[in-house]
Amino acid sequence: MNWEKFYSERAKGLRASEIRELLKMTQKPDIISFGGGLPNPESYDIKHVRECIDYVMETKAKKALQYGTTEGYSRLREFLAEYMTEKGYDSSPENIIITAGSQQGLDLVSKVFIDKDDTVITESPSYLGGLSAFRAYLARIEAVPLQDDGMDLDLLEERLRSEKKPKFIYVVSTYQNPSGICMSSEKRKRIAEMSLEYDVPIIEDNPYSELAFSSEPPEPILAHSDGNVLYLGTFSKTFSPGIRVAWICGPSEIIKKLVIAKQSTDLCSNVLSQRMVYEYCKRGYWKENIKKIREMYRRKRDIMLKAMEEYFPEGVKWTRPEGGLFLWVTLPEYIDTREMFKDAIKNKVAYVVGTAFAGGKNTMRLNFSYPSDEEIVEGIKRLGEVIKSRMK
Ligand SMILES: Cc1ncc(COP(=O)(O)O)c(C=O)c1O
Structure with a gap:
């Protein structure tokens, strides 16, 4: 049976998210991913x-x-x-x-x-x-x-x-x-x-x-x-x-x-x-667990910001969030983060392209809650190399 012809108008518009497809590529064990948005499992008060x-x-x-x-x-x-x-x-x-x-x-x-x-x-x-x-x-x-x-x-x-x-x-x-x-x-x-x-x-x-x-x-x-x-x-x-x-x-x-x-x-x-x-x-x-998570994520945010200062080239801007799980990176306008994504995967690091969130082509989202402290430093170093290779 051809089910498609029975789809509602609403269902016809439903498409698999391209982003989720991209994120699948980031799940290989040797890739450091800043792509997901997951809480850190250490935050669970088992x-x-x-x-x-x-x-x-x-x-x-x-x-x-x-x-x-x-x-x-x-x-x-x-x-x-x-x-x-x-x-x-x-x-x-x-x-x-x-x-x-x-x-x-x-x-x-x-x-x-x-x-x-x-x-x-x-x-x-x-x-x-x-x-x-x-x-x-x-x-x-x-x-x-x-x-x-x-x-x-x-x-x-x-x-x-x-x-x-x-x-x-x-x-x-x-x-x-x-x-x-x-x-x-x-x-x-x-x-x-x-x-x-x-x-x-x-x-x-x-x-x-x-x-x-x-x-x-x-x-x-x-x-x-x-x-x-x-x-x-x-x-x-x-x-x-x-x-x-x-x-x-x-x-x-x-x-x-x-x-x-x-x-x-x-x-x-x-x-x-x-x-x-x-x-x-x-x-x-x-309330106790919230205190613990705040400390853990603050530490991870600080590690990421410090690594970005060290490894990202001039001309790159980023937000300094006072809470939450994410920060937002803006590259020079001529760099398209979607095109750069393949280089990143080759260099074993991942992010989410900004256009997924109706953001600019030269932007990306980085998650700092999930990776380990060491992975944050290494991943930012790798991402810094990828960005540098695209800079004019
Ligand atoms: C802004 C925003 N709203 C809603 C949600 C969904 O959260 P929940 O797990 O409560 O469905 C998320 C999850 O990432 C989010 O970032």
């Missing part, structure tokens, strides 16, 4: 996770193995409502839905808001998984460039003044993936005001704010909102991406709509995971 799983299975197994409510485990929602209140947004459990990762959150948001040919405003560069989710619902993406302190809000305002209103503005506000850039507090206030003034909601995706290296992260845009911001948070970067537990926080009427949208997606998120995460948080292990 002893305490086991303690929490054992507790749930010994005392609550019959509930943990049962279906749960679509909005999520009530105790975890209570915990997260308190957490979001601490972050500056007065919340109760009605403001929280648990999702299977923030990626599901992005899919549900798209399902609820996007019609074919709607416009979504994103940063440039932006998170690939976000762009894919919006495109899967046939949105048109309009990208507004990032500056050192976040999205260029003058350009955004120009866009918002035009006649065809976008459906929403998508912002990865803190230690952004892919650039590592953090939106300043002034811009957070201003974008929240602009969203109200021009009547366009903001989707704030904030998976990295817990990973602040020196000071505390700025307050979320959500903290400046008045019913106009929806916030996505996740346990993927601070606990485990494999357990797939994340949350969306925002006005209760939108949460209710998302709950209905989620019912037809998966009925409920993994109940055992949610109960285990709740135990982990309640016992104070989450």
Whole structure:
């Protein structure tokens, strides 16, 4: 049977990501890869996770193995409502839905808001998984460039003044993936005001704010909102991406709509995971683990920055992220990082090309959380050689 002729309009547009194909090449054991975006396995607090799983299975197994409510485990929602209140947004459990990762959150948001040919405003560069989710619902993406302190809000305002209103503005506000850039507090206030003034909601995706290296992260845009911001948070970067537990926080009427949208997606998120995460948080292990991860990633970021100073030629620029997992490199305009990729693989080092994130042809993303300290130094040295060979 020719199945293709039965595809929906949406499915016809779905393509295997070229980037994932490129990343497959980086998985050979002798290649040092700055390409992935994985947490370091050393960040997993296995002893305490086991303690929490054992507790749930010994005392609550019959509930943990049962279906749960679509909005999520009530105790975890209570915990997260308190957490979001601490972050500056007065919340109760009605403001929280648990999702299977923030990626599901992005899919549900798209399902609820996007019609074919709607416009979504994103940063440039932006998170690939976000762009894919919006495109899967046939949105048109309009990208507004990032500056050192976040999205260029003058350009955004120009866009918002035009006649065809976008459906929403998508912002990865803190230690952004892919650039590592953090939106300043002034811009957070201003974008929240602009969203109200021009009547366009903001989707704030904030998976990295817990990973602040020196000071505390700025307050979320959500903290400046008045019913106009929806916030996505996740346990993927601070606990485990494999357990797939994340949350969306925002006005209760939108949460209710998302709950209905989620019912037809998966009925409920993994109940055992949610109960285990709740135990982990309640016992104070989450906050302790966050401290440990911050130190580890700060060290790795410092090692990478130092190696770049030493091995990258003049004319190359990079961001100095204050948190998160990534930094962003800009080469001279005449160097195309996609073409350079084969040289890099030959030299046994890998990165992700910036165009994957709607960034410039001469840009790339480097991940510093996953490789070992030694691999970071050696990999940057190899990458430095590759870049030098392309310099005029
Ligand atoms: C900006 C951003 N949003 C969402 C996600 C998805 O995270 P999760 O594991 O919670 O689905 C990621 C993961 O890399 C991300 O970088």
